[in-house]
Amino acid sequence: MPENTATIPDTPLFDRAGSIRGYRLNKMAMALSQPANRDAFKADEDAYLTRFGLSNEEKAAVKSRDWHEMVRLGGNLFFILKIAAVDPTPITQIGAAQAGMSHEDFLYERLGKKRHG
Template sequence: MDEKPEQDRIPDTPLFDRKRSLDGYRINKMAMGLSKPENREAFRQDESAYLDRFGLTPEEKEAVMTRNWREMVRLGGNLFFILKISAVDPVRITEIGAHQAGMEHDDFLRNRLGKKV
């Protein structure tokens, strides 16, 4: 039932389906916690300890701590939730988009958004 027909798939794009949602529970719960100022401060003070509070796997912790946005999504992170991380150490959404697309930021702005850089 979760399987999509081949024509509905987007190449190199992890689909946020039921399985991925369940797999990403820990990372999404952690990211949603960053909605609270006291959690953002705990994250800033000791990121590893904050992540441990949510039982993240070593793979999930590595993705968060290296700000590997693409990997966070592959591991089940919902982009709307993991964007909360960018509120802690400000990252422009276009930088995240460039990382997701595997592009340099200026190339992303020029090629995907039609911006003059």
């Protein structure tokens, strides 16, 4: 019988309940595929997030670019990467946040990059 991933510590489970919980967040992020929406997001992030009915908790996660929290709130990583593309944020920075590591440690430990200095 497969192990229940809900029992793995610090691993958000993206299941039907997570999908429903993250619907507004994912819809907002997917809309960033359109140039007009990216412009609106950059011009007034608060208004853009409000337009999609995000909760205060969801807004705070997006505004602070807390990738781990967005996933915890039901964000699908493939959708919230659209937010990263607006800034732009390197995908390795998101990977580091998901792993709970500094960006430099992530590059060194997970990708085998040499340390600077």
